[in-house]
Amino acid sequence: MLYYKINLMEYYYPTGRPEKIDRIRAESRGMIYCPTPPPDPEPAKEDPIYRYLFHPATGKRWMDLGEQEPVLKMLFGEFWHEGEIAILLADTNVGKSVLAVQIANSIAEGRPIAPFGMDADPAKVLYVDFELGTRQFYKRYTHAGADYNFNNNFLRAQFTPERLLANGIDYQEEQIIDAIEFWVMELKATVLIIDNITCLRAGMENATAALNLMKKLKTLRADYNLSILVLAHTPKRRNPCAPISADDMLGSKLMINLADSAFAIGTSATQPGLRYLKQIKQRSSAQLYGEDNVCLCRITKPHNFLQMDFEGHSPERQHLSSRTYHQKALATRVPELAARGYSQRLISKELGISLGMVNKLMKK
Structure with a gap:
């Protein structure tokens, strides 16, 4: 019976005797009652940082959120949409920079490049140029003393490598990314074009290097609500008999795997100067310009603007070398x-x- 009472006491008063009993015992002995301070509460457990790496929700919730998201507008037809990281790949001297500046100018003016659609509003474009010098750029957009009048939304940033701090390749790459971020923020640009990725990151054939770069670009996109186009090379020894694919990107294929879209410029074996544009990867639209329906184009300069002129469609196989x-x-x-x-x-x-x-x- 005594054992039962003790257990009842512990059950009802797990911290000891009731305070009233301790007070009476102290008074009967002529002592001042000093209650025992309650034990310190256990510190609240902090949420682990990695908890916020994912945001789980039901499929229905994702459908509701998706319905509220704005429709992705076209920047350059089905090749590139707002909010995407896109890659444009081609061999050297095929016309990557020509097309990239043409796209940048089109977005800055809010005027589509025929025959491709564009439903995005005019936007401020930062074109980071690792390729051309001042005079080289000038010669492309002038003729007989008449200079092309670029829209003020088009901003070109020329690379000055002598300003890099010589603290190792990795640190220099960090400086370049930080500089790009600074000017995106300073100029309030919403479209970023980088010409080209080889100058932005060495060792692109390494999967880890490619992954790190894509993480940085995705962070830039998220922080500043950017649409990003990155130019890249194909290997010099690419087989001219084979269709262009994601495997033809110089460096790690992981770059294209992590990008939202990718397209390429190929050289036709049928006619000198004839090029074609082909979709390699797309997430926001159907593939309209695959190997059965590439877009034919030529580099022209009708007056004072070097550009790609598009002149129809054709199967890619007709333009490959036998x-x-x-x-x-x-x-x-x-x-x-x-x-x-x-x-x-x-x-x-x-x-x-x-x-x-x-x-x-x-x-x-």
Whole structure:
């Protein structure tokens, strides 16, 4: 019975005897009652930082949120929409910068490039140029003393590498990203075009480097509500007989995997100067310009603005080199490189063919 009462006491008063009993006992002994201070409360547990890396919700909730989101407007037809990180890839001297400036000027003016749609309002564009010098840029947009009148929404930033602090490659890349962010914020730009990604980040063939760069671009996009277009190269030794694909990006394919959209400029083997534009990846629209329906174009300068003129559609296969044509081109190229002092190994690396093929062509 006593054991039962003790347990009842502990049950009703888990911290000890009732305060009233302690007060009576103290008074009966002529002592001043001093209540025992309550124990310190346990500190509240802080939420782990990683809790906020994800935002789970029901499928119905995501549908409700999606309905409230604004419709993604076209910046350059189905190739690039507002809020996207897009990649434009092509070989050297094919016209990436020509098309990129044309797109930037179109967005700044709010005027579409025919035949592609555009339903976005005019926007302030920051064009970060790692490629052209002042005079080179000027020559593209002047003719007979008449300069092209760019809209004030078009802002070109020319790279000045001598201003970089020499504290290692990684630190210099951080400086470049920070500088771009500064001018995006300072100029209140909502569209960012980077020409080109090779200058922005070394070692792009490394998946970790590519992932880090895409994280930074995605952070920029989220912080400043940006639409971003990045120009990139294809390898010199790309097989001209094969259709252009995501595998043709110089460096890590992870860049295209993480981008929202990607498109490419190819060179036609049928006519000198003929190019074609092809969708490689898209998330915001259907693929209208795939390998069965590429957009044909040429670089022209009708007056004082160097640009791409689009002139119809065609299957990509009609513009690829045949294997016979490719082998004839190699048969000419191999002796040219050998005459310039290239070893067979260097020729193999330059043209992306085997040593055996180099040796065979040299014998011929």
